[in-house]
Amino acid sequence: MFTWLHKLGSPPLLYRVAGRSTPWFKWTAFLLLALGLVGGLILAPPDYQQGDGFRIIYVHVPSAILSLAVFVLMAVAGAIGLIWRLRMAHAVAVAAAPLGAAFTFITLITGSLWGKPMWGTYWAWGPRLTSELVLLFLYFGYIAVINAFPNQRSGDRAGAIFAIIAAVDIPIIHYSVYWWTSLHQGASLSFTNSSISPAMLWPLLVMIVAFTLYFCWLLSIRLRTEILRRERRASWVRTLTITGAKNAKLA
Amino acid sequence: MTPRRQRLLLVVGILAGTAIGAAFALRAFSGDILYYYTPSKVFAKHIPDGRVFRLGGLVEKGSVKRESGTLTVRFVITDNHRTIPVVFTGVLPALFRPGQGVIASGHLDSGGMFVANKVLAKHDAKYMPLKIYNKKHGTDYTRPGGMNRGGVRGGA
DSSP: OOHHHHHHTSHHHHHHHHHHHHHHHHHHHHHHHHHHHHIIIIISOOBTTTBGGGGGHHHHHHHHHHHHHHHHHHHHHHHHHHHSOOHHHHHHHHHHHHHHHHHHHHHHHHHHHHHHHHTSOSOOOOHHHHHHHHHHHHHHHHHHHHTSSSSHHHHHHHHHHHHHHHTTHHHHHHHHHHHSOOSSOOOSOOSSOOSBOHHHHHHHHHHHHHHHHHHHHHHHHHHHHHHHHHTTTSHHHHHHHHHHHHHHTOO | OOHHHHHHHHHHHHHHHHHHHHHHHHHHHTTTOOSSBOHHHHHHHTOOTTOOEEEEEEEOTTOOEEOTTSSEEEEEEEOSSOEEEEEEESOOOTTOOTTSEEEEEEEEOTTSOEEEEEEEEOOOSOBOBHHHHHHHHTOOOOSTTHHHHHHHHHOO
């Protein structure tokens, strides 16, 4: 059932697959980013109450979605790494962590810049904002944990367990605006009825896909570096470095 | 039981343990994680005068009065059940207008008036072009946010 997973668990194969997919992620991401930015910043009409200030959602919402999704990915990859003893699953989680932290940071900064004129404050210790800030610290915590052990295996395992436990913050962030009174509004996006007009909605959906592909692009680059670092003593990496990526046909 | 099955159960166990622990912790807090009190809650809790807290609700339509020549504004916060009058001196956020959700921080004076030192506006999570808003509400605003500015000056 999981043969494809086990195949991808082979470092040289995963290295090659990541390398092959890199340009695809890159170009589709940039194409959709361009489309989404033109749609969001130029084509979409100003909002009835916020004017042009609403346009920050085209960065804020995709970053926020990814800040949660990347942590889920890390927890799932960590669980796969623990259960099936797949070292490459841990490599995926380790490569994804700083990207997730960056998306969380962008979410907090853009939200804060929007909050000042609209809410009247840069920051409020409400449940949504606080739990998202906690997520940033959880990313830092994960990065600290994986680097706190002298050997790779212990760090990987500790990081995986940390990510699985810390993932409890993800549903808390998502439901915080419904469980408790909060300054942050509820979700505008929904599969059935979004409270965003179609003219403003489509660029947002494009941006969400674009951000996801952008993440995949950066992840595939970081994953290759991470694989090389972990496999630096393996013969295939030596072949790669001695003969050059081109000749080895591994790039 | 294979070792892999054992590890699977271990991961499921960690997940379940954390989830149950978090659920209990959140249940224990649930009454206290309130970013603001609604007017009904304020009356139910008998908050003493002078105690600083946040009051949240809707700005009652027709209640916004601006004192001419000053930054002082008076309005009523309602949860459609109980109401509390508010006085505030300062700059209101862009989204403040009658009918919108706001959160004011401050204290009650002896007359039952809420003296706010900060007013935050909630966003209703609705996004639409001005044209559609005008059509929906039968208004003729020409500039975005016109309904907010009009609300503060005239007390719509």
